[in-house]
Amino acid sequence: MYGFGELISVLKKNPKTIVFTEGTDPRILEASSRLLASNFLHPILIGNEDEIYKGAEESGFNIRGAEIIDPEKFDRMDEMVDLFCELRKSKGVTKEQARQTLSHANYFGTMLVKMGVADSLLGGATYSTADTVRPALQLIKTKPENKIVSSCFILVRPRATGENELLAMGDCAINITPNEEELVEIAHETANCARIFGLEPEVAFLSYSTFGSGSGETVDKMRNAAEMTKKAYPELPIAGELQFDAAVSPRVARTKCPNDPVAGHANTFIFPDINAGNIGYKIAQRLGNFEAYGPILLGLNAPVNDLSRGCNAAEVYSMAIITAALA
Ligand SMILES: CC(C)(COP(=O)(O)OP(=O)(O)OC[C@H]1O[C@@H](n2cnc3c(N)ncnc32)[C@H](O)[C@@H]1OP(=O)(O)O)[C@@H](O)C(=O)NCCC(=O)NCCS
Ligand SMILES: CC(=O)OP(=O)(O)O
Numbered sequence: 041m042y043g044f045g046e047l048i049s050v051l052k053k054n055p056k057t058i059v060f061t062e063g064t065d066p067r068i069l070e071a072s073s074r075l076l077a078s079n080f081l082h083p084i085l086i087g088n089e090d091e092i093y094k095g096a097e098e099s100g101f102n103i104r105g106a107e108i109i110d111p112e113k114f115d116r117m118d119e120m121v122d123l124f125c126e127l128r129k130s131k132g133v134t135k136e137q138a139r140q141t142l143s144h145a146n147y148f149g150t151m152l153v154k155m156g157v158a159d160s161l162l163g164g165a166t167y168s169t170a171d172t173v174r175p176a177l178q179l180i181k182t183k184p185e186n187k188i189v190s191s192c193f194i195l196v197r198p199r200a201t202g203e204n205e206l207l208a209m210g211d212c213a214i215n216i217t218p219n220e221e222e223l224v225e226i227a228h229e230t231a232n233c234a235r236i237f238g239l240e241p242e243v244a245f246l247s248y249s250t251f252g253s254g255s256g257e258t259v260d261k262m263r264n265a266a267e268m269t270k271k272a273y274p275e276l277p278i279a280g281e282l283q284f285d286a287a288v289s290p291r292v293a294r295t296k297c298p299n300d301p302v303a304g305h306a307n308t309f310i311f312p313d314i315n316a317g318n319i320g321y322k323i324a325q326r327l328g329n330f331e332a333y334g335p336i337l338l339g340l341n342a343p344v345n346d347l348s349r350g351c352n353a354a355e356v357y358s359m360a361i362i363t364a365a366l367a
Contacts, residue, residue, distance in 0.1 A: 063087030186339030193334035212317030244306035245280025
């Protein structure tokens with residue numbers, strides 16, 4: 041299991057910096073004060089220095105030692121504007137437009153990573169996912185071997201035995217209606233991410249149908265995607281299309297698809313679209329007592345991650361460690 045102990049050990053051997061785009065948010069300030077109390081991940085807070093210190097004082101968090109970068113006072117802004125124009129030259133961006141865009145912390149922070157001023161970035165405590173992720177899609181782009189950026193959640197819940205129950209879910213946050221090829225990439229990336237956290241993936245392509253019990257375009261999409269993924273990654277245990285009960289309940293699987301080796305104990309779930317995925321992970325989190333880590337962005341060419349606006353300070357702290365350690 042690649043638990044937080046291991047992630048922290050990785051960072052202790054090779055300390056990193058992380059930009060928080062929402063430097064005045066109390067949850068960010070609390071997580072930053074925790075990070076500053078140790079020495080493995082150094083926070084960089086974007087915003088006005090006075091406002092950040094005032095916020096920290098009012099909420100009682102010690103952020104002494106944090107680096108604060110105010111876009112209005114950034115001494116390398118001209119260089120940043122030029123690089124931004126170069127990166128977006130196919131869109132015909134002017135210097136004035138670039139300067140205006142870079143006054144926003146989401147774009148400014150992403151450019152800090154692009155310029156190597158920071159190693160990683162975590163945003164989304166107040167920005168929507170679209171506003172957090174769009175700058176990264178535009179400026180950082182996908183890794184050469186990926187066609188899309190996607191995402192997964194790692195869900196963790198203690199078992200009565202004391203060990204953790206782990207699940208992986210993708211894509212609950214980025215691709216709105218993935219096609220069959222995109223679902224193959226999402227499944228492969230989600231399974232790889234599951235392994236990093238110590239989960240040996242058994243992948244279910246979810247649907248309202250189990251092996252043809254229902255019909256429809258999205259049923260075909262999930263069945264085809266499962267078959268394509270099996271061909272592309274023959275070593276990966278895969279089933280689909282499956283209903284959620286057939287995926288996780290051995291009793292239901294015995295009735296609906298008794299001969300499938302994955303049905304009944306799948307632990308890595310691929311959703312047909314973002315509606316199902318986003319609703320699904322939040323049900324597990326809010327009603328199923330799972331801690332939800334994510335969305336962890338997959339296939340992006342630098343360590344940038346998003347938070348849910350519903351996050352708490354502990355989740356910010358954990359996501360910061362995940363983001364920087366998996367860099
Ligand atoms: C991710 C998202 C913001 C991108 O869409 P968008 O803002 O409309 O962006 P565009 O389609 O204009 O694309 C912007 C850039 O990102 C790229 N892009 C878009 N989606 C991408 C993806 N999945 N992977 C890689 N690149 C992508 C485009 O190619 C484009 O690049 P370019 O500007 O260099 O040409 C959009 O898909 C979205 O809103 N997803 C859902 C987010 C959400 O609400 N989640 C729920 C809460 S977690
Ligand atoms: C991941 C997610 O659902 O983000 P938010 O709650 O901010 O929309």
